[in-house]
Amino acid sequence: MKRRELIGAAVGLAGAVWVRPAAANADELAAAIAAFAGGVPVHAGRVEFEIAPLVENGNTVPITVRVQSPMNEADHVKAIAIFNQSNPQRDVANFFLGPRAGRATVSTRIRLATSQQLVAVAKMNDGSCWSHSVDVLVTLAACVEP
């Protein structure tokens, strides 16, 4: 292989595993939350983001998000959005509820590329937004396939 090709390949490989600076991700995370909130200020509270603090395998991480709300016509959660800091993209999942939901509790299983911060944001019918942030440590499995 020619020396130039080899260097080119090495740069390409480095690009593929390049980890973006944490500052860039934090900005994107803030921007994603602001976009979902529609410019409305997001308050911490009313939302409980349940996730294991130490995760055995980032491929499948169970989460539950609970929002305190009577879930009636006058006062209910319209949407719950989950964002992450260090995956390749910030969005994880968006859930759309309403008074028919009865309870503002959703569960799913997500992927975490690495240890990072996660944020659950709830948007109410009056436009207000509430959130809960968690920090999660992710470990990797041993003895895997090639």
Next chain:
Amino acid sequence: MKRLVSLMLALLVAHALAADARRSGFDDMSPQIQAMQRDDAANPAMLWVKEGEAMWGRECARCHGDAATSMRGVAARYPDFDTASQRPITLSQRINQCRVTRQHSTPLAPESDALLGIESYVAMQSRGLPIAPSADPRLQPFRERGEQLFRGRIGQLDFSCAQCHDEHAGQHLGGSTIPQAHPTGYPQYRLEWQALASLQRRLRNCMNGVRAEPFAYGAPELTELELYLAARAAGMRLETPAVRP
């Protein structure tokens, strides 16, 4: 000879149960993943079990009837002795043998969703039962070879199964707790695979882990290892289908 082997097995089980420091991989998991395994509505393995149940109804029920009755205890004693080949046979191999020789049908590919589905459905019928290896004395030489494989050093890292899973179980490899490696829940949903698969796939992962060339699926060595592992886990409860990291 059969009585002697039965006695040896019984002693093995009794000894194991009496001073039972054995832990299933379940005990090493976080509460969240334990909850995933316990809840049949949330356990991803049930997607395969459901498929297996449908196949059972279409293809197996006409001879074997209701699986909850006819298959209860079956998986708990596998690998068992196969008279046709004069060798131990795993549950999935027995299922394929039945398809080929008795149904004149085609075998299901190893690690295929179809085979894993029927195997996990059948094995689940033994869920909660103690692992009860077959006392057939003809299995003894194969079991001993399995033990030799378990204790033999392999790979570029020159490790044996025993070194990690007997001597260092409970300690950590990277961020993961080293399990004692009892096959209490196979076929199982491994989060690393994002799929359900067999004990043989897991053994091959282990061999990769020590930088050894893994045995091919269906290799006699893998069956012998399975046979030894079952004896080593004798008396422990079967959890199939399990979830593991």
Next chain:
Amino acid sequence: MARALITMPTTAKRGDVVEIRTLIAHPMETGYRPGEDGAIVPRNLIRRFSCHYHDGRDEVLVFSAELFPAVAANPFIAFSTVATASGTLRFSWSGDQGFTQTETASLAVT
């Protein structure tokens, strides 16, 4: 057809909040992963999930979700709905490569 599992009660009292758990077999290929040959495996995701409640008169969307690559393979979604009247719940998943699937479940409300 991907295998899907819906777990929910078959009966409920009017006004009860019914918990629904859904599982569907799908690789949720992120589009970030290199395959065995080194080339990136193409993205293949379930993008949307919805639950419609048909109570004999109208069909109402009672819950929906947008999924991204960070949702784990074999997606599990648990949510709840108020038992208003006897009827059928229709669960739909749709996504890349023309993926669509629908499952239904009946709910008897007294």
